[in-house]
Amino acid sequence: MAKGLSVKGLKVAYGNIEAVHGVSFEVNEGEIVTLIGANGAGKSTILRAVSGMIPVKEGTVILNGTEITSWPSHQITGLGMAHVPEGRGIFTRLTVLENLLVGAFKRKDKKEIDGDLDYVLGLFPRLNERKKQLAGTLSGGEQQMLAVGRALMTGADILLLDEPSMGLAPVLVESIFNICIDIAEAGKTILLVEQNAAMALAIADRGYVLETGSIAIHGDAEYLSKHPDVLNAYLGGAS
Amino acid sequence: MELLIQTIINGLLIGGIYITISAGFTLCFGVLHVIDFAVGEWVMLGAFITFIISTSTHIDPFLLLPLIFVMFFIAGYLLQPTLQRVITKNKSNALLMALAFTFGISVLFKGAALTIWGFNERNLVTILSGKSISLLGINIPSLRLGTFVFAIIITIVFLWFLQKTRFGLAVRAAAERQDVAGLMGIDSNMINKVVYAIYTGLTACSGALIGAIFSINTEMGVRYTIFAFFVVVAGGLGSIEGAIVAGILLGLLNSFISVYIGGQYVFLVLFLFLYLILLAKPKGLLGKGW
């Protein structure tokens, strides 16, 4: 069975208003794929529908060969995909360590959990220093690391990252993107949603450009970063 | 001096029971975002069911606590999905819908109790009833001490469950963000059911303890609904630590007002206090509420 995520003809609506109008894309094992688009294009909506946070109106979502369309998110967890939501969604009243352990809620194998915990704390030494601290007291960048670490704790191989660079200072933005590269090199698959198109295309293998709920252009990152429409709309017209 | 110490001890002892009621009530609010207007009626039902079982089986009410917990746990577990439907049907007014629904439940419970059991007062008798311990000239009724100890044990087990178990961790996560908890594999519908069930179970147990100290009647509920509101607002909405502090404070206030001002002024003075607390600390005594 092909590993990865495959979405076909996805439509999502909020009440009567359709926000995503039949979107298809694929994320294959080992790839970094980016989904870029302006504010309100529907990027977060797509991720939420894929991970079962909101219902799918039409279309199919297939994860590692299993159709999971409209499954509630708690049933999808543990099948190999984790979603780091927009705004991080940290449990502020839990400690850093507890946040990470919630990520492993569905896992039984104590050894594997401990192994992943060591891996995550090694990846983010700042979290290791602040293990006992309430997560709400972390800085924005640290919270983003925690959100990614927590997703890794679910044991997932495919990560859906919704604007990990949001609200971060430029230096931190760069380190978050470096972390994405590290994680990908460790064998994870990443679907990266970004408004920071330049950065996203720099690290991605392929990309999709979303415009008001439909995919306008897609292709290799290299091709997209030279495409005139992408240059004009998302890369500030720079040549 | 002796009267003062006696008053303080009485207040602390009764405060233990208020902690048990408010710990569950606070958790219910923190996780489900439901303010249960029927809280006092669960107290009343807990007291009555304990009375009925105890008088027909001659088992001491203290020994019946586990059974009462299980019975009311099941009742809450079965009722919660209906409550959940009411809230999710009208998301924008969830808090109001929950209040209306639980108000309806409270009227229903009280009406049914009145029809079945009438207005008569009943007394729950335990092995500790009527006995007392004398310590340095202070008289401590064994029953109050016993109920206090039970209330504290129940509350500690509850806190341990919440802080130290895997399920408790899931509850605390869901209390903050049900959608994100879902992404972590936590089924929030199940959490909601269990949390409501724990709350009804705990509240009914408090009812049994209260019934052992005071007399039981079908009108007793309202008093405890008001007390629960006092504790939860004074302690800070959603803060369990705050509820513990406020529970003790409520016990002490009750005791002092009854002795030094007069029992009929309890609610008046309580709400004056609540007003002052909210003015000085709008987020509750410990400043940890919403």
Ligand SMILES: Nc1ncnc2c1ncn2[C@@H]1O[C@H](COP(=O)(O)OP(=O)(O)OP(=O)(O)O)[C@@H](O)[C@H]1O
């Ligand atoms: N809960 C909601 N209820 C109703 N409409 C919504 C809701 N969430 C999003 N929308 C609408 O759906 C559309 C897509 O929103 P979405 O959040 O997916 O955009 P986005 O591409 O993630 O934007 P951004 O880059 O600002 O995060 C927007 O028009 C938005 O107003």
Ligand SMILES: [Mg+2]
């Ligand atoms: Mg978004």
